[in-house]
Amino acid sequence: MFFSSWQDIGRVLLIGLLSYASLVLFLRISGKRTLSKMNAFDLVVTVALGSTLATILLNKKVSLAEGLTAFTLLIGLQYIVAWLSVRSSKFSELIKSNPDLLYYQGSFISSSLRKNRVLEVEVLQAARAQGISSLKDVEAVVLETDGNISVIKKSSFSSSSTLSNVSQKKS
Structure with a gap:
């Protein structure tokens, strides 16, 4: 309950380091907008990225490759939604609220x-x-x-x- 094995600790350290570094790299590539909180959709993506990172770290059934694929999917979808919002007022109205x-x-x-x-x-x-x-x-x-x-x-x-x-x- 308090301690399983050094192998489990090592896995968390190694996977944690690799997934965190990958997430930072993906966020730098995708730009500042990915973690902005301009609207509810942006907030959901930010929370989902944090949840995905935690799952990669703590769930032995989720491989690093699967986790990085999830990061890529979330960041890619957020990028596409932001790109479409900037280029289409109808899409923007569908996704975003007004103050x-x-x-x-x-x-x-x-x-x-x-x-x-x-x-x-x-x-x-x-x-x-x-x-x-x-x-x-x-x-x-x-x-x-x-x-x-x-x-x-x-x-x-x-x-x-x-x-x-x-x-x-x-x-």
Whole structure:
């Protein structure tokens, strides 16, 4: 239970070193986007890569070649989806969500809060996390495509560019 054999430890060390080095190489080749968290799909790929690495390390039934094939498949699919998203607006709309405005110029947007299952207290928490004590100092709060909440202070607000891609449906 606490120790099987030195051979098992050696396998984990050798396979771990080789799979980790291969993953780093694959990620360098595929580019920064592979581990970005721009949207839910990117996050899923990142988690899947971590899970695959753990499986290669700890499951004796999974060979290094099988694990590296899984890395290649995940990174390749992520690359193809990102490539298609950049080149096809219809595909991009299918894969990606848009940021949503949760609070704007002194008012919560209740339809957007409901649609995204966000509570007003969570918006307030996001403001406090950025050192803002009152929503009087906030121009807008946006739920980004990666699930993060961005708080835009009144002093740093530029009406023409900052919110240009955000759904601005007020209820």
